[in-house]
Amino acid sequence: MAERITGHTELIGLMAYPIRHSSSPAMQNEAFAAVGADYAYLAFEVGADEIEDAVKAIRTLKMRGSNVSMPNKTLVGQYLDELSPAAELCGAVNTIVNDNGYLKGYITDGIGFMAALKDNNIDPIGKKMTIVGAGGAATAIEIQAALDGVAEISIFNIKDKFYVVGEETVQKINERTNCKAQMFDLADTEALRREMADSYLFVNATGAGMKPLEDVSVVPDKSFFRPELIVVDVPYGTLLTKMRKMAKEVGCKTMNGLGMMLFQGAAGFELWTGKEMPIDHMKEVLGISYDD
Numbered sequence: 001m002a003e004r005i006t007g008h009t010e011l012i013g014l015m016a017y018p019i020r021h022s023s024s025p026a027m028q029n030e031a032f033a034a035v036g037a038d039y040a041y042l043a044f045e046v047g048a049d050e051i052e053d054a055v056k057a058i059r060t061l062k063m064r065g066s067n068v069s070m071p072n073k074t075l076v077g078q079y080l081d082e083l084s085p086a087a088e089l090c091g092a093v094n095t096i097v098n099d100n101g102y103l104k105g106y107i108t109d110g111i112g113f114m115a116a117l118k119d120n121n122i123d124p125i126g127k128k129m130t131i132v133g134a135g136g137a138a139t140a141i142e143i144q145a146a147l148d149g150v151a152e153i154s155i156f157n158i159k160d161k162f163y164v165v166g167e168e169t170v171q172k173i174n175e176r177t178n179c180k181a182q183m184f185d186l187a188d189t190e191a192l193r194r195e196m197a198d199s200y201l202f203v204n205a206t207g208a209g210m211k212p213l214e215d216v217s218v219v220p221d222k223s224f225f226r227p228e229l230i231v232v233d234v235p236y237g238t239l240l241t242k243m244r245k246m247a248k249e250v251g252c253k254t255m256n257g258l259g260m261m262l263f264q265g266a267a268g269f270e271l272w273t274g275k276e277m278p279i280d281h282m283k284e285v286l287g288i289s290y291d292d
């Protein structure tokens with residue numbers, strides 16, 4: 001690393017709080033080194049009251065860009081010059097690109113989800129997806145899937161503060177894309193069974209399956225699955241979740257959240273460097289496999 005940094009090296013940041021636990025710096029710097037891209041990626045502890053100044057710093061220091069995570073994802077857009085269609089629809093940004101002082105915001109979580117599916121030979125375009133979740137990850141996936149051409153999306157969520165976000169997402173998808181979206185209460189298990197029955201893809205985009213919800217499954221029991229259904233977890237955890245364990249018992253193809261994590265980073269890498277992330281190399285270095 002020290003040998004590769006020169007006076008020409010351009011800086012890319014990660015602005016969030018807390019952030020010291022993040023695996024993004026290791027991932028991005030490994031990928032820069034692997035393709036000989038002259039960039040360095042560093043994490044900065046930046047909270048909500050500092051994000052406006054931090055965006056000014058991107059311009060002042062002529063940084064190439066930045067990733068943004070909580071609590072800044074929904075705040076940073078107002079300080080940028082332009083948003084991608086997905087970032088605008090999601091109301092959230094996780095990637096900033098600085099082109100000579102012009103800052104454009106993107107949300108790459110949904111792009112990463114769709115790219116990971118493709119890399120794992122899963123093609124939901126023109127088909128139906130049922131998804132549980134209405135938080136940040138779920139919204140990014142739902143919006144990108146609709147923009148990319150998934151035909152129908154049935155969204156389920158518990159009746160917490162996120163439910164209304166899901167309803168807003170449904171409205172935006174129906175008004176602004178060709179996809180048909182509907183919202184349901186996760187407690188309505190009859191609706192869940194019906195919507196899953198004719199879906200190509202089922203996605204858990206909630207924290208269920210990971211600490212502190214490691215014993216929670218958004219699907220009540222394995223009678224909801226059929227072998228042809230593809231079942232995807234978004235939580236990063238490498239351990240097999242209760243939900244995917246049930247799906248596997250029925251014979252479903254399943255996938256964990258690591259591919260989405262890798263490909264959301266790959267999308268940012270490509271926006272900043274103009275080069276493709278060396279995916280096979282990164283999978284090997286990071287020990288990523290799509291199933292467990």
Ligand code: NAD
Nearest residue numbers: 133134135136137138162205206207234235236257260261
């Ligand atoms: P969030 O806080 O924005 O949303 C949380 C979601 O979980 C909401 O839909 C909420 O209603 C739901 N929920 C909470 N408790 C629940 C319960 N007991 N039963 C059912 N649903 C429940 O969080 P987020 O940022 O959207 O993250 C969701 C998950 O996705 C987390 O596990 C996170 O680690 C993971 N994630 C993964 C990636 C990736 O690249 N793989 C990216 C972002 C987030």
